[in-house]
Amino acid sequence: MIEAVVVGSMFTNAYVFTTGDLCILIDPGGDGEKLIAILDRMSLVPDAVLCTHGHLDHIAALGQAMNHFLALGKKPKVAVHELDCKYFGTQAYESHKRSFEGLGIMGEGYFESLFMPVPDPEVILRHDSLFLDSSLKILHTPGHTRGSICLYVPEEGILFSGDTLFQEGIGRTDLPDGDSASILKSIGEYILPLPPDTRIFPGHGNETTIKWEKRHNPFLY
Template structure:
């Protein structure tokens, strides 16, 4: 089961992924924590943990509120992200996030003030090729959008959660802290395009797509 919840001012795709009857994992809770929690309660699902495809604020800003809610239910949730994006988490992360939004000018400063919530530390570091939270999602490290960007691939289900690495006929921006356009293109062409054509792609923003479509129509794919 995959369910998409569009959250936050930047319309981030938060995903609820489950291969179990009563449990799931939350991927990229970027805002609107009440909406995410309401969905979980309505479906009678308990999360095993939270996975972040990268550390940008529009993908992590609901973390603290979700963690707090489940603490009250006496449920501890681990936060899993790549070590190379650790700078976006914890007590020292505010300055990094604020700097990114400042590049957007006055509108960016106002948006930052509206969106920012304290970001907890990472509990588990995601590693290339390893599964996470005892499920079938395997980590593919895809630096470029950020140094620690990852995609999550299920070979069994022909699914890829691509974060902001790969979009429908597009890719994530590389002009923010840790961005590297050449690294992004290598990640996409060397690690994602070899996946089977039938692989369904669930991106961090925008509509779903497939590897076959992106190989044929995405201008950033060689």
Template sequence: MKWQRVPLGPLETNCYLFVGDQQECIIIDPGDEGAKLHSIINKQKLKPIAILLTHAHFDHIGAVDQMRDVFHIPVYIHKKEADWLNNPHLNGSQMFMMGNAVQQKPADYIIHQEDTLTIGEFTIELFETPGHSPGSLSYYIKDLSTVFAGDTLFLGSIGRTDLPGGNHQQLLTSIKQKLLVLPDDTMVLPGHGAETTIGNEKRMNPFLAE
């Protein structure tokens, strides 16, 4: 198994292609530029089987319907943000996109609690990591020593909490109780910017000294 980072849209939101041994893949956070993402997937002859969303801010969901419709695959989201997909106020597009509202169809699967998710050949542990948004999820792949952390934890930083449903203390609790307990060599794949490791963030992240 392997992963590929594909920055998309004006905010360079990281979409990830989580690829298995048989070229099946899971699309994580298809935020924008659906045609570009579609081209990358086709050129590599990948076979998407699902879309996982770390959360439902506009820059992480902009190409959801395009990917879902072209590949005929289901979308997964946390229950606390199930109604954000088609609500421009909640997903932030009304505020930041200057009238270009982002509205997507409802998700196919609603995640209600932490669990282990099996999709095709992939086994994924779901961590609820609210704070940046109330339904933020992190997806942990134990066999790959990797966690897809969305906008919860970044290289040297943490997610913003000044958007609807954000909570700074809750974010710090999520990071410390759900992510920093992972092995130090766990790769952290954030929603923006470069990857890091749990060990690196324990040592160097100034926000985690609080």
């Protein structure tokens, strides 16, 4: 089951994904109250919180969500790729501030309104590894950030692509740690070879498929 929740001022897609006995919150985004209300309505507490990358619009609500889970006597494991760990814990404030500096005064003001402390991750993700001893596969797809990842669920033909690949678009690479050549290489090597009917659930915007992006994404040809 996939429950998509659009959260925060950047309209980030947070996902509640359940498969078998495993429940994963993917990219908690920037609206903890909305996310918590939906999880409570579903009577779910995730086993893990997986962050496709460390940008603030995808993780700002992490601290609030974790405090809620802890109050319920649960402690989901927070997971992120090792190259994006600097966006968490004690390094978070300065790392996120640098990301917004390139956006000028407007970006700096927006950063101050959005930033909330986020806890350190417990699980460090690496390419081609299986997440929490399940069949869920981690794909390291640098480009939007150095530590961007996608989560591939082969049995269900599903890919959570974060900000690497969107419907008819790709993630921006003009912020610190972004690299346009890397994101195109990541998509070409690890995403486009997946089965054409693979459903893609991106970090922003609508669901799409590999087949559709090969035909219609102007950044890929």
